[in-house]
Amino acid sequence: NGRSCVIDKRTRNRCRYCRLQKCLIVGMKKEAVQNERDSISRRTSDENPQVDASEGDELMDSVVRVEKLFHQIFAADCTRQVAKINQVVTSMSEQLSSYVHWAKQSAGVFRAPSCTT
Structure with missing residues (x-):
């Protein structure tokens, strides 16, 4: 250098x-x-807000609950076989519905900005 x-x-x-x-x-x-x-430079205290213990515990409980729900919804019995197109479409539709259900249940944990068009 x-x-x-x-x-x-x-x-x-x-x-x-x-x-x-x-x-x-x-x-x-x-x-x-x-x-x-x-x-x-170092972040100011305003940029790095402190979270009290009860909020942290509540957040952790929510994350654990969402993870358990995820495994319940998506831990389906998977078998490998050649599928017909209508079976693939049906499977995709069911998976999408499961994702939507999981996302709705997880809404309090993950606060993503909503998009309005």
Whole structure:
């Protein structure tokens, strides 16, 4: 790292100093550097909220419940055989219904943003 690294498509993320120098050499303005994206400082306490023990226990209980439900729903007896197309479609439909049922039961644990179109 003598501040003379080869910067190409494969190695560009290895040395930030040399990458910046190469960008400046080819005409990038120093004002274009986005320093706020480069923050590697410690997180503040607001960014890392504390969870009290009862909330943690409740979350863990929910995760365990969801995992047990998952195994109950999806632990079907699997046999290997050549299937006809209508059997595949029926199986896929049943599996999809099982996934939806599992997801609805798991809604309190996994809070994904809802999409409205």
